[in-house]
Amino acid sequence: MTFVSEHAQGIELRGLTKSYGDVPAVRSIDLSIAPGETVALLGPNGAGKSTTIDMMLGLTRPDSGTVSLFGSTPSHAVDAGLVGGMLQTGSLLDYLSVRELVTMVASLYPDPLKVEDVLELTGASDFASRRTTKLSGGQTQRVRVAIALVADPELLVLDEPTAALDVEGRRDFWNSMRAVAARGKTIIFATHYLEEADAFADRIILMARGRIVADGPPTEIKAKVGGRTIRTTLPEVALADLSALPGVATAEQRGDAFTLTCVDSASSDLALRSLLSGFPAARDVEVRGAGLEEAFLNLTGDDPDDFTATSAP
Ligand SMILES: Nc1ncnc2c1ncn2[C@@H]1O[C@H](COP(=O)(O)OP(=O)(O)O)[C@@H](O)[C@H]1O
Ligand SMILES: [Mg+2]
Known part of the structure; x- marks a missing residue:
């Protein structure tokens, strides 16, 4: 097998599982990511994003399951300079200038980019000539990316890279990351901001309580997460009739109770009007903005041990 076709294999997680004592952090995750994709791992605190990333980087050993990065184990891929990681925690060496630090890291790899x-x-x-102790939050994050990037990795893994930044800092950060993505690198980043995942990723993997609960393009995930939900009780109506209403993205049924998901307020207005005119028997109608937490609950259902994604048939 050639080196090139190994790269073409991308990233494969199979049955990846990790608990801390009684706490199941990651529960049997299966995932394939193709080279060149920019993927957001989106989920609330405690969803298992960092644990997943740490296993992908070979920093945490899974209880079971496997990680394959471009056909190699994480530690081989990291040693070969194929993977650059930017972790949620960790400080910079503090007696160097930015340029000295990046130069030092570059010297650890066989074929680094020019500093x-x-x-x-x-x-x-x-x-670049400032000491690493004299940097703002945004500057520190840029340096951490520079360190992850200087080995010229195929895969860049960023754990909540903008967590410490204000809105402006976040925008600046992603503007510089666009230049990195444009070089064809595979980028995986964890975030709990839907807007950030939407603005920057080609694909969003939604995690909750250690599981993947949705996986798709941002428009699809936004429809589930960023939109509005209409709930109503409506006896003797077929799910398909409600999912066909204008403005409805997905519809779910539990007994006589229906939940209609709409991508935004304009479509929920439309859906609400057609619901009330088409189905005058609709009772207990409730419209809500579906925040992330709410959306996770919708997606994960009520049974705390069964977190399978639901959507309209
Ligand atoms: N080192 C650890 N020791 C004990 N529990 C941990 C540790 N790391 C993570 N956890 C637990 O595992 C779960 C997932 O955490 P984490 O992967 O950090 O989620 P996220 O990055 O999505 O916030 C949480 O319940 C967290 O408290
Ligand atoms: Mg985390």
Whole structure:
């Protein structure tokens, strides 16, 4: 097998599972990511994002299941410079300038990028001679990306890279990451901001309580997570009739209770009007903005041990 076709295998997680004592952090995750994809792992705190990422980077050993990065184990892939990781925690070496630090990291790898190019790409050139202790939050994050990038990895893994940043800092950060994505790298990042996942990822993997509860393009995930839900009680109506209403993205049924999901307020207005005119028997009608937490509950159902995704048939 050639090196190129190994790269073409991308990232494969199979049955990946990890508990901490009694706490199941990650419960049998299966996932394939193709080279060049930009993927967001989206989920609330405690969803298992960091545990998944740490297993992908070979920093945490799974209880069971496997990780394959471009056909290699995580530790081989990391040693070969195929993977750059930016963890949620960890500080920079503090007695160096930014340029010295990135240069030092570059020297650990067989075929690094030019330090000046990496500083430019991550927007760190302007403060490259500053000591790492004198940086703002946004500058620190750029340096952490520079460190992850300088080995010229095929895969960049970022755990909540903008958590410490304000709105402006977040925008600047993602602007510099666009330049990285444009080089054809595979990027996986964890976030609990839907807007961030939507703005930057090609694909969103929604995690809750250690499971993947949805996986698809941002428009599809937004429909489940960022939209509005209409609930109503309506006897003797077929689910298909409600899912066909204008403005309805997905519909679910539990007995006589229906939950209609709409991508935004305009479509929920439309859906509500057609619901009330088409089905005057509708009772207990309730319209809500579906925040992330709410959406996770919808997606994961009521049974705490059964977290399978639901959607209209
Ligand atoms: N080192 C650890 N020791 C004990 N429990 C942990 C540890 N790391 C994570 N957990 C638990 O595992 C679950 C998933 O955590 P984590 O992967 O950090 O989620 P996320 O990154 O999505 O916030 C949480 O319930 C968390 O408390
Ligand atoms: Mg985390």
